[in-house]
Amino acid sequence: MKLFIPKRDLYLQEMLRRDGRGYATHDRCLDCPDPATAKPALFRCSGCAPGPLCCETCMVRKHQECPYHRIKRWTGLTFEDTTLKDLGLRIQLGHTHDRSACSNPIPCRSDFSVIHVNGRHVVSVDFCGCDKAGQAGDVVQQLLRYDLWPATDCEPNTTFSFELLEHYHVQSLQGKISMYDYYLSLERLTDNTGTAQAQDRYKTFMRIVAQWRHMKLLKRAGRGHDPSGVAGTRPGECALRCPACPHQGVNLPDNWETISDELKYIYMMTVALDACFRLKRRDVSDVQKDPILGSGWAYFVEDTGYRELLSAYGDQKEMSSCTGLSAVDHANTKFSRGYAATGVGAVTCARHEFWLASGMGDIQKGEKYVNMDYIFVCAIREYLVLHKLVSYDIACQWSQGLLERIAKFPPHLRIEIPEGSIKYVIPKLHFRAHKREGHSPYSLNYRVGVGRTDGEGPERNWWEVQGIANATKQMGPGTRQGYMDDTCGFTNWRKTVNMPWTLRKKLRAAREAYTEQRVIFDELTKSLQKNYDIVAWEEEIKVWEADPFNHDDPYVVLSQGPTEAETLRALSEEEQVASALPGFMALHDVSPVGFVAMGLELEDVKTRLLEDAKKATSSRIAGLFERRTALRRRMQKFRDLQAIYMPRAVALLAEDPSCRTDTELIETVRLGLPSEISPSRRDAVCSCRLQEIEARLRESQCRDALQNIRNKLHTLDHLYLYKKTQVRHQGPNTRARGEITTQDVRKGRAVTKYRLAHRAKFALSGHGDWEKELRVLNDEDVRGIQDDDPETEKKKRKRSRSDKEIPAEGRRKISWIWRSSDLDDSEDRNDSLKVEWFKSRARTMRWKEEIVLLLEEMRRVLATHSYDEERWRAHAKTCAHQDPAIYEGMVAYALKQARIRRRMRAVFRLVCIDEARSAKGAKWEECEEWRKVEDLEAGVIEEPAEAEEEIASIYESPDDLIDVL
Incomplete structure (x- = not known):
């Protein structure tokens, strides 16, 4: 830019030179065949490459096949706009294939217009009315065969070019x-000066675009090749399926139902549900004015x-017993006035x-x-x-009573779901x-069997389509649904194109x-085998994995007293008993x-917000504002409840001043518990x-926070050990350090929560026996269980360069946090070490499952492309x-689609084959789907085998192979 x-x-x-004739100052047209009779050169085309001016006859002759270019006329001082119509250009329909003359041309109206990618054009069009009219077709057919989409079937006077519709699409x-x-x-x-008035065709454009989207959808779904035609389209038939998901009869092997139980998860269909409340539709128009084209297709x-x-159905009766879930709690209260769909x-x-x-479907309230x-x-x-996750x-x-609710649906929707064939998970x-x-x-x-699935795919999908939220809010039902169907199809297609690089x-x-x-897991197992029965632990976790809902949760650490959840449940039961008294x-x-639980939850939100605000970057300021706004609303509701349960405290x-909510930094406001x-x-x-409710909840908070601190200390110890013994080079060290920092931050949050809860408990209960278990937590108390180990201290002493005195071996003590809980070493009690081992085992298993799933998904993609x-x-x-x-066009289009799938299969194999071959330990074999792809006409599509590795390293993105597709 400086240059x-x-x-x-x-x-x-x-x-400025371009606004004049430049060097093209010749008076006579250079394109005329006879220089002696050449006409004045007065015309220039804005759409053609810059060149000498020519006469009107030559301009019309050169634009017989480019009728939508813009022409300028030289007046002697400046250029003025003119049109090819004014120069005498006429478009003869019905004879464009052989350019023969029509003996009975039927002229259109004088204001017949074509809307193209460069604006509106008034053109002269002649329809065929001679003895070839039957072959040329009616008015609509003649326009369509000239790549013009008529605005109406009855005496069309406005048309839209196919190029325009494809461009906008x-x-x-x-x-x-x-x-x-x-x-x-x-x-x-067309005109940016406001001096030329043109008829408004915006509503017409909306209608034509909706028709174009719908017809492209049907064409790509193969409905033009089906004998039943458009009317025979079945529900969902026009949707693009995921090539990596299991589809019976498409990409599953013949023996998929008889595979061993331990591998059945690779043929499990995994789906995710969610709703988006940004995709609203106002209560405008209706299906009579704006019908849905292909509803459900x-x-x-x-x-x-x-x-x-x-x-x-009326209002929903089921309410969530989980805290923090507005999806169910607001099921009947979502703002819906003036909206036909709230999301x-x-x-x-x-x-x-x-x-x-x-x-996909609209939700009304x-x-x-x-x-x-x-x-x-x-x-x-x-x-x-298929089995489903x-x-x-x-x-x-939601899963509770799902089958009973489905059983009340109409007969055609009462699907048979075998018991145990669906597993439910939370993102x-x-x-x-x-x-x-x-x-x-x-x-x-x-x-x-879930691999590394996170279940948050719908949230990412909503982000992709949020750009159309404002555009679809004011649309009628048919236009909106067609647009959203088209958008979903587009995102599915782009993911199909990008899938080789995604899976690789x-x-x-x-x-x-x-x-x-x-x-990490092997090192942890080795270190624990001396003092713990790892075999018994493994048997215990396998029993839970086989039937998790009927066995104790092995991932929750038990403590000496009730947890916060248990205390909350006990208090709720006491309230229920009291409410039944006369x-x-x-x-x-x-x-x-x-009320008290809400206050404790708000305290947690405040603490997290305070922490994030201290280290917020400029890019996160907007997010902090949104969180403060949400916290302010919740705090105002808390104040309303406070006026009822603590009226004198208002x-x-x-x-x-520190309790007022009308402040910018709402996270600094005292709640007044x-x-x-x-x-x-x-x-x-x-x-x-x-006071009793809060005291009991605070005591349970202390236990939960203390256990969380112990868990994080265990994790940090093993992360430090792994970093020291296994990690080399800058990149891995940076990643390991980042994970350590993340765990350290979580440990700090647990420490903060414990101290807040301990101070509150002491303020309410004073000194007592509870302090024997839950002491004041100082900084020096927050240390790992092995930090006082003699061997560790000897190593520290050798590395120490200071003269600071190190405690003698006989006086070294373990921090009290390791002696206040988890004291019972019986087999039926989960301690923190066992839970950490369980979690490490689960992490290892999920990553191994992910490798197996990805290899199977790669095979399924290849099989799907072959099937298509x-x-x-x-x-x-x-x-x-x-x-x-038409028959020739049908065959050409079908072969074009087949060729696209074949080349996509070739690209997928080229990109992924080396990575699949490197997946050691996954029992992968190069099956039939991975065979080399051969073009039926030109031989092998791929490069020679010796060049595969080099080529695959070059093709790092879909754009690099766009010419192949």
């Missing part, structure tokens, strides 16, 4: 450009049956994030069970023979929002991670236990019951039509 600055005058002058999908902005840009290209469920079923629910492929056929049940049933019908952020609640990011008790069976970290990257990462985790009157829907808190009230006023403003290739070749052989030209 450009001195040359600005040069560039500006050359741009891609722009709307890739760039998410709105239809209004695109059409307005066409008007600006692609990604959305069939609309009529869906709405009929919903009309029979969209969807089912996706959880491992590859493809939208499933018939797996919150994320109700009936909406998600219906969408789930429609999406899962084609996978009934279903990920949903409220799976622990990893959402898992922390659930209570801890009884939720390990829903964890993707602990369930056998995942397999490479899985191999590295498995090697690393295997070393004369009881509830003050609010939220009980006193719920005036007291109003006097304290009973423990925060001074002892002299506490009894006056707080009931004894509230053969399907399109079959279409080419079996299609039939009376019109030879």
Whole structure:
């Protein structure tokens, strides 16, 4: 750019030169055949390459096949706009294939216009009316055969070029450009001065684009090759399936049902459910004015049956017992006034994030069970023979009674789901929002056969389509559904194209991670075998993995006292008993236990926000603002409850500036829980019951936080050991250091939580026996169990360069945090070491499963491409039509699609074969699907075998092989 600055005058002058004739100052046309009779050279085309001016006759002759270029006329002083129509160009339809003259041309109206990628053009068109009119077709057919889409079937006067429709189609999908902005840009290209008035064809453009999307959908689905035609389209048939997921009859081997139990997970279908409340639709238009083209044929469920079923259901009765889940708690309260749909629910492929056929539907008022049940049933019908893993952020609640709810559906939706064929899990990011008790069976970290699936695919998919949220909000039902179906198909296709690089990257990462985790697990096992019965531990965890819901959770460490969840449950049961006594009157829907629990939860949110605000970068300021806004809303609700349960405290808190919520840094505001009230006023403003509830919960908080500290110290010890003994070079050291830093931050959060809970407990209960177990936690107390080991201290003494005195061996003590809990070494009690071993084993198993799954998915992709290739070749052989030209087009299109699949298979093999061969220990063999791909006409598509490695290293992205596709 610095080099450009001195040359600005040069560039500006050359741009101005273009507004004149430049060096083309000849008076006569150089394109005329006879220079003696050449006409004046007055015309220039803006769309052609710069050249000499020519006369109107030559301009018309050169633009017989380029009728949408813009022409300028030289007046002697400047150029003025003119048109090819004014110069005499006429477009004769029906004879373009042989350029023969029509003996009876039928002229169009004088204002007939074509809208092209460079704006609107008024053109002169003649329709064929001679004896070849039957062969040329009617008016609509003649226009379509000239690549013009008519605005109406009855005497069309406005048309849109195929090039324009294809251009906008891609722009709307890739760039998410709105239809209004695109059409307005066409008007600006036509005239940007406001001096020329043109008829508004925006609504027409909307209708034509919807038709174009729909017809492209049908064409790509092969409906033009099916004898039943468009009317025979089945539900979901126009959707693009995930090539890596198991599909019976497409990419599964013949023996897939008889495979051993330990490997059945590789043929399991993994799906994820979620809803997005940004994809709203206002209550504008209806299906009568804006009908849905092909309802239920692609990604959305069939609309009529869906709405009929919903009309029979009222508000949702099931409420979540887990804290922090608004998806269920707000099912009946989501703001819906003025909206026909408050969002969209969807089912996706959880491992590859493809939208499933018939797996999407509007939700009218919150994320109700009936909406998600219906969408789930429609999406899962084609996978009934497979075992399924279903990920949903409220799976622990939604799965209860699912089969009973489905049994009440209409007969055609009552799918048969064998008992035990579905496993339910919670996405990893959402898992922390659930209570801890009884939720390990829903964890993707602990369930056998899930690999490294995180279940968060829908969230990433919503991010991809959020660009169309504003554009679709004001659309009618038909236009919106067509646009969203098209968008889902586009994202699925791009993922199909990118799949070689996606799976190769995942397999490479899985191999590295498995090697690393295997070393850590083996070292941990070796270090524990001397003092612990590892064989018994393994038998115990295998029993739980076989039936996790009917055995104690091995991933939860027991302590001497009740955990926070257990205390909360006990308090709730006490409240329930008290509420049944005569004369009881509830003050609010939220009980006193719920009020205190809400305060403790807000305290955790405040602490995390304070920590993040201290180290926030400029890019995270906006996120902090959103979190502060959410915290402010919750705190205001807490203040409303406080006015009910602590009415005398309201005036007291109003006097304290640190308790006011009208401040920017809401995380610094004091909540005013009973423990925060001074002892002299506490009894006056707080009931004894509230003080008791908080004291019991605080004690349980201390136990939970203390156990969390121990777990993190164990993890840090082994991470340091692994880094010291196994990690070399800068890259691995950086990654190891990053993991250590992450665990250290989590340890610090647990320490902070313990200290807050301990201070609150002491403020409420004072000195007592509870202090024997839960002491004051100083910095020197937070250390690993081996830090006082004599061998470790000897090594420290040798490395020490200071004169600081080291305690003698006989006076060395283990920190009290290791003696306050986990004291029972009996076999039926889970201690922290055992849990850490379980978790390390689970991590190793998941990475090994991931390698096996990725290799199988690679095979399935190749098999799917082969299946699709053969399907399109079959279409080419079996299609039939009376019109030879249409028949030829059908065969050509089918062979084109078959060739695309064949080349995609060749590219996939080229990119992934070396990585698959390197997957040691996965029992992989180069099966039939991995054979070299040979072109039926040109031989082998791939490069010679000796060049494969070099080529695969060059092709690092889909763009590098775009010419192959």
